[in-house]
Amino acid sequence: MKARRQAVILDLVDKEPLQSQELLRRRLHQHGFEATQATISRDIKQLGLVKRSGDGAYQRPGVEAADPETALAALERAAAEFLRRVERMQQLVVIRTGVGQAQAMAIALDRSQLPEVVGTIAGDDTILVIARGARAAAALVKRLKDYSAE
Numbered sequence: 001m002k003a004r005r006q007a008v009i010l011d012l013v014d015k016e017p018l019q020s021q022e023l024l025r026r027r028l029h030q031h032g033f034e035a036t037q038a039t040i041s042r043d044i045k046q047l048g049l050v051k052r053s054g055d056g057a058y059q060r061p062g063v064e065a066a067d068p069e070t071a072l073a074a075l076e077r078a079a080a081e082f083l084r085r086v087e088r089m090q091q092l093v094v095i096r097t098g099v100g101q102a103q104a105m106a107i108a109l110d111r112s113q114l115p116e117v118v119g120t121i122a123g124d125d126t127i128l129v130i131a132r133g134a135r136a137a138a139a140l141v142k143r144l145k146d147y148s149a150e
Contacts, residue, residue, distance in 0.1 A: 002043075002099065002100065003099050003100050003124055004033075005028065005033045005035060005043065006043050006046065006047055006099075006100035007100065008028060008031050008033060009024065009028070009040075009043055009044075009047060009049075010047060010060065010103065012024065012027050012028075012031075013049060013057070013058045013059055013060065014060070017052075017055055017057035018057055018058050019051075019055065019056045019057050019058075021037055021040045021041060021044070022037075024040055024044075024058065025037065025040055028040070043100075044058065046098060046100060046101060047060075047100060047101065047104055048060070048061040048077070048078060048081060048082065048101070048104045049061070060103075060104060060107055061074055061077070061078060061104055061107070061108060068112070068113065071108075071111045071112045071113065072112050074108045074111065074112070075108040075109060075111075075112040075114075075147065076147045077108075078104060078105045078108035078109075079105070079108075079144050079147035079148045080147055080148055081101075082097040082098060082101040082102075082104065082105045083095065083096075083097060083105070083144060083147070083148040084096045084097055084098060086141050086144050086145060086148075087141075088134075088137045088138060088140075088141045090134050090137065091130065091131045091132070091133050091134050091136065091137050092128065092129070092130060092131070092137065093128075093129040093131055093137050093140055093141055094126065094127070094128060094129075095126070095127040095129060095144070096125060096126055097125050097126070097127070098125060099124060099125050100124060100125070101125065102122040102123055102124055102125050102126055102127050103122050103124075105122070105127060106120045106121075106122035106127045109127070109129065114140065114143070115132070115136070116131050116132060116136035116137070116139050116140040116143075117129055117130070117131060117132075117136075117140065118130045118131065118132055
């Protein structure tokens with residue numbers, strides 16, 4: 001239920017400007033989810049949603065990260081908050097996050113445009129990263145572990 005609710009939250013913030021938790025609660029209700037303010041607050045934190053500078057609406061992390069420095073800072077924050085485990089197998093890296101957090105972390109990875117990364121595939125709590133080779137994968141694992149509290 002939580003994962004479905006969080007997926008709906010991500011869909012809602014992608015489609016319309018939602019500036020308050022109350023407005024988000026009403027939209028969730030329209031989609032069949034009853035949630036308290038405390039639950040919505042936890043969801044926002046777990047999903048890493050941030051407020052846009054222009055209109056104060058919620059958005060996924062890293063959306064405004066146009067320059068590489070900002071994108072890298074967003075990746076550092078995402079790894080520190082969402083990364084649970086990271087493993088490497090040749091040029092493949094598997095990243096485990098909390099439930100509903102893989103999408104936000106994969107977006108941060110994609111936007112950071114790391115030289116080690118060819119691409120990502122994200123599920124609900126798992127990300128598959130294809131690296132440029134075994135050395136690049138090892139460097140990515142080290143980088144992510146350095147960013148996280150692991």
